[in-house]
Amino acid sequence: MGQNLQSGVRLRPIDLARGHGLSAQAVRNYEEEGILPAATRTPNGYRVYSPLHTRALDAFLALVPGHGHRTAAKVMRAVNRGEAEAAFRLIDESHAQLLEDRGTLRAVENALRDLGSGAPEPGATGATFIGPLAHRLGIRPATLRTWEQAGLVRPRRDPRTGYRVYDDADVRDARLTHQLRRGGYPLEQIAPIVAQVRAAGGLEPLRSALEDWHARLAARARSMLSGAAALDAYLRMRD
Missing domain, CATH: 1.10.1660.10 (Multidrug-efflux Transporter Regulator; Chain: A; Domain 2)
Incomplete structure (x- = not known):
């Protein structure tokens, strides 16, 4: 699903980065770490992102305040591997x-x-x-x-x-x-x-x-609610 461009929207790393107050390198790093799904590539090898990647980055950044960077990254990697149950288990552990x-x-x-x-x-x-x-x-x-x-x-x-x-x-x-x-x-x-x-x-x-x-x-509990909503939106788009 991460390889498909949705609604014909094509985003460069800098486009995705600017919308989230990040650097283009941070976006590339998140993709390499599996936090974002893999981008498509142009014939020249340039990355092309889609609204799916925007929603994935929304989810990750929303998860961090409530669960911490490390757990949020693990959750996103699990989702991007198609292992939703593993992601839910990590979230359950944070709530516990x-x-x-x-x-x-x-x-x-x-x-x-x-x-x-x-x-x-x-x-x-x-x-x-x-x-x-x-x-x-x-x-x-x-x-x-x-x-x-x-x-x-x-x-x-x-x-x-x-x-x-x-x-x-x-x-x-x-x-x-x-x-x-x-x-x-x-x-x-x-x-x-x-x-x-x-x-x-x-x-x-x-x-x-x-x-x-x-x-x-x-504040942590509220952040977990916000993170859950953003992750749900990402999961719905993937589905």
Whole structure:
């Protein structure tokens, strides 16, 4: 289907590029990567695109904000190979990740409520060591040491053994850091939030971060809807 010119419209790479704010080289690269169906060629070897390619590029660019460049490219390659089911599976996986991220956000909000109410941190049973805490969080001990270097957790040292000892506040900070890292926040953004949580009445920065997180998830969900509509339009034209 990608080899057919539709409605007699013939587009050069620059024509397709200008309509999408891209360079002609970007369009050629997308074709070579399988994101666009193969172009027809003139006797002189020049590429000729059609409205089908316009719709394919529309779909790819609409998919990127919600699914990311890598997944969007995989979806388009699958469609162009005639493997629609594989493309749908990739989209399903993105939606599943979005749902998981929403669950993570709820977990952080629950942690905020616990911190604000003075409720004990779930699972906190007194002092613990780096191995058990890493196991509880599902991370490596090296990750906890990195967080310590960034000032996100501040375990004390056992004067006799030199081992790190994490009290309830340290466990709380580690859990909070873990949740925010899963939400996509870099360590430098988490540090001031944890510092404020440690201070009396310092939860407002975390509330602000959660509001931003809500907004980003909502924007991603809307982008997924837009991407689905554009991909459906492309599939209909291919059919």
